[in-house]
Amino acid sequence: MVYDGPMDEFGLIDTFVSRFDVAPPPRGPGDDCAVLASQGPSCVTTDAVFEGVHFTRPGFSLEEVGHKALAVNLSDLASMGARPSWFTVALGLPRGIKPGDLKKLGDGMSALARTHGAELVGGNVTRAAQLSVTVTIAGALDGPPLLRSGARAGDALYVSGPLGDAAAGLKAKSAALRRAQRRPTPHLAFGQLARTLCSAAIDVSDGLAQDLGHVCRASGVSAELLSDALPLSEALLKFAGSRQAALPYALTGGEDYVLLVAVRRSEPFERAMTQAGFVFHHLGWLREGRGVKLDGVPLSGKLGFKHL
Amino acid sequence: MVYDGPMDEFGLIDTFVSRFDVAPPPRGPGDDCAVLASQGPSCVTTDAVFEGVHFTRPGFSLEEVGHKALAVNLSDLASMGARPSWFTVALGLPRGIKPGDLKKLGDGMSALARTHGAELVGGNVTRAAQLSVTVTIAGALDGPPLLRSGARAGDALYVSGPLGDAAAGLKAKSAALRRAQRRPTPHLAFGQLARTLCSAAIDVSDGLAQDLGHVCRASGVSAELLSDALPLSEALLKFAGSRQAALPYALTGGEDYVLLVAVRRSEPFERAMTQAGFVFHHLGWLREGRGVKLDGVPLSGKLGFKHL
Numbered sequence: 038m039v040y041d042g043p044m045d046e047f048g049l050i051d052t053f054v055s056r057f058d059v060a061p062p063p064r065g066p067g068d069d070c071a072v073l074a075s076q077g078p079s080c081v082t083t084d085a086v087f088e089g090v091h092f093t094r095p096g097f098s099l100e101e102v103g104h105k106a107l108a109v110n111l112s113d114l115a116s117m118g119a120r121p122s123w124f125t126v127a128l129g130l131p132r133g134i135k136p137g138d139l140k141k142l143g144d145g146m147s148a149l150a151r152t153h154g155a156e157l158v159g160g161n162v163t164r165a166a167q168l169s170v171t172v173t174i175a176g177a178l179d180g181p182p183l184l185r186s187g188a189r190a191g192d193a194l195y196v197s198g199p200l201g202d203a204a205a206g207l208k209a210k211s212a213a214l215r216r217a218q219r220r221p222t223p224h225l226a227f228g229q230l231a232r233t234l235c236s237a238a239i240d241v242s243d244g245l246a247q248d249l250g251h252v253c254r255a256s257g258v259s260a261e262l263l264s265d266a267l268p269l270s271e272a273l274l275k276f277a278g279s280r281q282a283a284l285p286y287a288l289t290g291g292e293d294y295v296l297l298v299a300v301r302r303s304e305p306f307e308r309a310m311t312q313a314g315f316v317f318h319h320l321g322w323l324r325e326g327r328g329v330k331l332d333g334v335p336l337s338g339k340l341g342f343k344h345l
Numbered sequence: 346m347v348y349d350g351p352m353d354e355f356g357l358i359d360t361f362v363s364r365f366d367v368a369p370p371p372r373g374p375g376d377d378c379a380v381l382a383s384q385g386p387s388c389v390t391t392d393a394v395f396e397g398v399h400f401t402r403p404g405f406s407l408e409e410v411g412h413k414a415l416a417v418n419l420s421d422l423a424s425m426g427a428r429p430s431w432f433t434v435a436l437g438l439p440r441g442i443k444p445g446d447l448k449k450l451g452d453g454m455s456a457l458a459r460t461h462g463a464e465l466v467g468g469n470v471t472r473a474a475q476l477s478v479t480v481t482i483a484g485a486l487d488g489p490p491l492l493r494s495g496a497r498a499g500d501a502l503y504v505s506g507p508l509g510d511a512a513a514g515l516k517a518k519s520a521a522l523r524r525a526q527r528r529p530t531p532h533l534a535f536g537q538l539a540r541t542l543c544s545a546a547i548d549v550s551d552g553l554a555q556d557l558g559h560v561c562r563a564s565g566v567s568a569e570l571l572s573d574a575l576p577l578s579e580a581l582l583k584f585a586g587s588r589q590a591a592l593p594y595a596l597t598g599g600e601d602y603v604l605l606v607a608v609r610r611s612e613p614f615e616r617a618m619t620q621a622g623f624v625f626h627h628l629g630w631l632r633e634g635r636g637v638k639l640d641g642v643p644l645s646g647k648l649g650f651k652h653l
Contacts (some may be wrong), residue, residue, distance in 0.1 A: 063492050066561070069421040069547060070388035072490050073483075080367045080378035083433040083481060084469050113377040125391040129434075161391050164398050166474040171435045171483035173391060178380070185376050197491070230580070239377060 049162055052136045053128070056143030057150065057157040071158035073123065078178040082113040085171040087133075088341065094168070095169050099138050103145030106170035107240065110154055111223035112294040116240040117231025118183045119176030119322040121155035121225065126172055144168070180232060185255035188237035188299035195258065195306070196319040197227045197296040199270040200245055201283060202265030202336055204290025213272040219293040227315050228296055234306045237299040244291040246336050252299065259326035261333070262288075268318040288331070299323055360444045361436070364451030365458065365465040373468065379466035381431065386486040393479040396439075400527075401411055402476070408445050408513050409527040411453030414478035417550065420602040424548040426540025429463035429485030430531065434480055436472030440469040450478070461533055472573055488540060495608035496545035496564035502629040503614070505535045505604040507578040508553055509591060512598025521580040529602040532578045536604055540650040542614045545607040552599040554627035554644050557637050560607065567634035569641070572597075598640070607631055 052067075059065035063072035087108045097105070107124070114121055126146070128139075140268055150157065155174065206210075208220030224240075231238060237256055239248045244269070249260050268285045269280065277283035300306045303319070310317045329336045358374075367373035372381035375476045394414045405413070415432070423431055434454070436447075458465065463482065510520070513519075514526030532548075539546060545564055549635055553575075557568050575595045577588065583592035608614045618625045637644045 038558070061492070063490060064564075068493050069392040070422040070427065070484070070490070071432060072391060072425070072486070072492075075383070075385045075388045076387070077383045079381045081381060081431070081433065081483075082378040082467055083435050083479075085435050085437070085471050086478070087437060087473050094464050116377040117380070119378065123389070125389065125481055126483075127391050127393050128475065129393070129395060129437075143511070159390055161393055161479075165393050165395050165477065166397070169437065169473065169477075171391075171393070171469075171479045173433055173435075175381075175389075176378070182378070182380050184371050186370070186382075253368075267496050 042211065046162060049136065049139055053139045054157065056140060057147045058300065060155050065156065066159045068087045068206050076177065079122065079175050080114055080117045080119040080174065080178060080182060081171040081175045084109045084112060084113060085169055088168040097219055099141035100145030102168070102170060103142040104149050104173050104220050107146045107149050108223050109223045110172040110174040110292060111155065111225060112240040113240065114174060115174035115225045115228035116183065116238045116296055117176065117178070118228045120229060120240070121153045121174060121176050121179050123158045124158045124172055124174035125158060126160040128162045129167065129169035130162055131165060131168055134168070173276065183228065183232050183238035184253050185236055185237055185239050188252055188256035188258055188323050189301065190258050190300050190325045192236055192299035192322055192323040193303045193319055194323065195298050195300055195317045195319050196241065196268060198293065198316055199268045199273065200241065200293050200295065201273050201286030201290045202270050203210060203292035204286045205273050205276050209276045211272045211276055211309050213270065218292065221292065223294055224296045224309045230309060230313055230315070231335045233294065234300065234309055235285070235298040236301050239297050241293045241295050241297050242291060244289040245297065246288045246329055248297060252297065253327065253329060259324050260321055260328065260329045262321040262331045265319065266320040266333050268320070293320065348633050349599050354470060356449055357438065357444065361447045361482070362378055362449045362465065364448060365455045365549050372469045374465065384485065386487060387430065387483050388422055388425045388427040388490060389483045390418060390480065391410055391481040392417045392421060394478055396476040400464070402430035405527055407449035407473065408453030410476070411450040412457050412528050414480050415454045415457050416479040416531050416602060418482040419463065419533060420529070420550065422482060422484035423531050423533045424491065424535035424604055425484065425486070425545045426536045427486050428516060428537060428620065429461045429484050430480060431464045431466040432480055432482035434468040434478065436470045437475065437477035438467065438470055439473060439476055442476070461493060465565055467491055474632060475496065475511040478530045480569035489645065491536070491543055491546035493545055496560055496566055496631050497565050498631055499558065500544055500631040500632045501608050501611045501627055502568065502631065503606050503625045503627050504549065504576060505532045505602070506624055507576045507581065508549065508601050508603065509556055509581050509594030509598045510578050512594045513581050513584050517584045519580045522584060526600065526620065531602055532604045538617060539606050542617055543565050543606040547605050549601045549603050549605050552597040553605065554596045556605060560605065561635065562636060566631045568631055568637045570629040570637065570639045574626065574628040575627070594597035600645050603638050633647070
């Protein structure tokens, strides 16, 4: 197939890669594979953002698309307590994509990669009906990872930031809410510290209720959330009009990319997090049994962001 | 977003994953990341197949799509001389995809994964305008990898199988040619042995002329191909009608996924390959200078399969 745009496949790859600090091959892009040195225990994950599903144009700038595509992957590393190491990028490019578009996409991604020490080592481009960015990322583990399955009844539940802002940011004019949706911040440093202090973790990508449900199923416990304890930003409260109206965003909105952690011993956790300067909010408990309750009422039905 | 098909996101993931031999989390799919044990030197690559670009439906069965998506990635490992270890799969699923479709896709992929000892460790699904399968795969290296850049003037050029069949298989009725396009065989065992005997390698995914050009540029050499020496299958000769008519398929067709290797010492290479029972064809030489010549005439212009 021949691309009908102004550049060929290899020109587009070069343009994208030029925005990153890459090693020469074989460590960096340019051979059939990237060659990696011996590694200790590591984590790997893959996540994709597709136009019309995870972002719209021009609702998102291409810098924001690049940022978000990497951020959602970094957030998965954060939830394991891992340190980012390398990543690959597979791009699906619709007709009409220009070199300048790939520069913007690359700039949004490379700024975040630089912040967190993640190294682009390879990738792929193909023509596609819609713009998509599929990232696969690996991180190093300095000890046992935080899993979904490590929680026990009696653990306290905390999140690392406010909930619901990202979902509201799809509709709101507030700059803070729009930014939460378009430039989510992966909580990597929080996750690395939490790894030594917590019993389980997940990043809140599909909404608190759904992601907490994953932890409950994996750990064989139930959860009790306190609606008064859910951390809601001033911007969300202002946009929603009331705490009651804001709660659905917090419970089912998704895409917040804060970390939800289960903690056996709250006192040392809170002390260490405070000393490190991290935000944390206690919002409930894990109990024996199954399911997630809010103020004693079981949550059920279709909850959370669906990627399909 | 809510999927309008008969199953939800997690049901579709479970259906796909059920076709593979997977480890429980955290090694296998099911947590935010897969957790990998310490690894020696390794290779990683990512490659995607998109409907309408790399395959059509119903021109390809879904088993064939699953096979090909993994095969093209395994072929990149083969060209480094690596042994497959783990892979992730990111699926873009159009509306109308059914659980049975995902079973077929998974079956086509898992059969090939099992053959080569590649382990599914994670993935992602999202709704998309067209069916796509993006695989990221890692392989272990038992010594220095085969790179594109290792060749020198004077090296002999060999390929590990016939050229042009896959491209002809898009049009031909021949079962052998159709199979070459739809179920390419990654030459992993050849690559692992070649790693100890060759100076450079690439897999022929974009056509001999283009891929040989990559080796020449990376190694700073030129190449001389002999048209009489290009290995053409009986099926391709029959389909094309003559050797002359078959040559364009061999030179620019792409998707053959045979390995092209540069060899400094032909005698031990040929002896070891013969003893191991591998097919190999000598088809030219590397020289000082730049560019690729066929029977002394420089090849130029648009050559090879474009993914855009």
